[in-house]
Amino acid sequence: MSTNARSVASRLSSSGFIRTQGFIGGKWVDAYDGKTIEVYNPATGEVITNVACMGGRETKDAITSAHNTFLSWSKLTAAERSRCLRKWFDLIMANKEELGQLMTLEQGKPLDEAMGEVTYGASYIEFYAEEAKRVYGDIIPAALPDRRLFVMKQPVGVVGAITPWNFPLAMITRKVAPALACGCTVVIKPSELTPLTALAAAELSIQAGIPPGAVNVVMGSASDIGEALLASPQVRKITFTGSTTVGKKLMAGAAETVKKVSLELGGNAPCIIFDDADLDVALKGTMATKFRNSGQTCVCANRILVQEGIYDKFSIAFSKAVESMKVGDGFVEGVAQGPIINDSALHKVESFVQDAISKGAKVLIGGKRHSLGMTFYEPTVIGDVKSEMLLAREEVFGPVAPLMKFKTEEEAIHIANDTNAGLAAYMFTTSIKRSWRVSEALEYGLVGINEGQISTEVAPFGGMKQSGLGREGSKYGMDEYLEIKYVCLGNMS
Numbered sequence: 001m002s003t004n005a006r007s008v009a010s011r012l013s014s015s016g017f018i019r020t021q022g023f024i025g026g027k028w029v030d031a032y033d034g035k036t037i038e039v040y041n042p043a044t045g046e047v048i049t050n051v052a053c054m055g056g057r058e059t060k061d062a063i064t065s066a067h068n069t070f071l072s073w074s075k076l077t078a079a080e081r082s083r084c085l086r087k088w089f090d091l092i093m094a095n096k097e098e099l100g101q102l103m104t105l106e107q108g109k110p111l112d113e114a115m116g117e118v119t120y121g122a123s124y125i126e127f128y129a130e131e132a133k134r135v136y137g138d139i140i141p142a143a144l145p146d147r148r149l150f151v152m153k154q155p156v157g158v159v160g161a162i163t164p165w166n167f168p169l170a171m172i173t174r175k176v177a178p179a180l181a182c183g184c185t186v187v188i189k190p191s192e193l194t195p196l197t198a199l200a201a202a203e204l205s206i207q208a209g210i211p212p213g214a215v216n217v218v219m220g221s222a223s224d225i226g227e228a229l230l231a232s233p234q235v236r237k238i239t240f241t242g243s244t245t246v247g248k249k250l251m252a253g254a255a256e257t258v259k260k261v262s263l264e265l266g267g268n269a270p271c272i273i274f275d276d277a278d279l280d281v282a283l284k285g286t287m288a289t290k291f292r293n294s295g296q297t298c299v300c301a302n303r304i305l306v307q308e309g310i311y312d313k314f315s316i317a318f319s320k321a322v323e324s325m326k327v328g329d330g331f332v333e334g335v336a337q338g339p340i341i342n343d344s345a346l347h348k349v350e351s352f353v354q355d356a357i358s359k360g361a362k363v364l365i366g367g368k369r370h371s372l373g374m375t376f377y378e379p380t381v382i383g384d385v386k387s388e389m390l391l392a393r394e395e396v397f398g399p400v401a402p403l404m405k406f407k408t409e410e411e412a413i414h415i416a417n418d419t420n421a422g423l424a425a426y427m428f429t430t431s432i433k434r435s436w437r438v439s440e441a442l443e444y445g446l447v448g449i450n451e452g453q454i455s456t457e458v459a460p461f462g463g464m465k466q467s468g469l470g471r472e473g474s475k476y477g478m479d480e481y482l483e484i485k486y487v488c489l490g491n492m493s
């Protein structure tokens, strides 16, 4: 590890901020067979620590504990649950720096970006602390005079939350905060690549007064943990952020016990720059959506469609901006792009770029591993990308910006929708009429117009087509954790 990363790790470790055991029923526990897995710093390849490598048995105990706690947590008043969530938010914000450092250590994103994720992640807890008090029911005018009809909303029960490595905190809070707000309890399986932030957040949940057993964390064997969550009739909901392949397996597995499922899966985001765009706005927005988290988000622009009249001007200015990005260890001042998460992700990026070159695309900037070694990759712009290339068909999940030229609005819409994915789409234009027209035509759950960073706790996040099911964040995110119960009161005359 670099000196800085090493001293940060040892400080966090000696202050007790780095936890290495799973969290079941409010207790820190080792894997039952004593197994551990190494957690790496992707910027240096060095081991930060070893954490418990858990499986089915630990998961079953976590489910039992979540189920027992559900019986009391769901009976609290909304105001009581709200106060616990608010305290959790306060504690996360009070520990923003430490959480950000932990995230940079295990995930690699630049420290400023990591601290930004802490604020972003915490914002879901603050929002749902408030929303807890707004789970309203309904009274329905009855069809018969002696009846009274009510609708009440109740928590679904125990939730299994399976979360990815690219947002080690925010993807947890976006699921766990609404679940807890509704009265559910949770078993979290964080990515085995980034469990440390999740464990630190779990510790803060206990300090906040969220009762033992309401939040459990098990990490290790993804298949064993996933199977235990799916098999249990006590788990009433699975919420997952990750690949489309795994999402489909979870959906099929959840059918056996007919669980509620929400899935936030892969994207293939088009970013359409029209001739009438404000060039500076388009440059800023495209940089933001493409290079956030080294291109490792499901909402990163994956295909940059540029209209022929502005193509040359945009590609020159964009390449210049990309070339100026500083790459390096996330703890180094001014670094805008950290490493890619691991070797297999790096190989995927390399193979997509090779595929494009072999089919006639041109490397405008970058296009190869960075001289820093490890999994660092040069911020890259590839011109003349065509629909048949892997870069256009699948999510590259790395710092590679493919430019595709188009002639008309109709053609741009056709290219944008020509995919099974439907998470985020972006467009840059100064025409209000076109903004409405194209937004309506895009088969995507999120549309950014003249803006590349559109995620917020107050708006619904989720995809259409094979990008997923359900919505996270906003008032809509609550429904994912609630059952609707209809009550008919008869004999009232």
Ligand code: SIN
Binding pocket: 166, 167, 170, 241, 264, 296, 297, 298, 299, 455
């Ligand atoms: C994701 O990439 O899965 C989430 C991105 C976001 O919340 O903006």
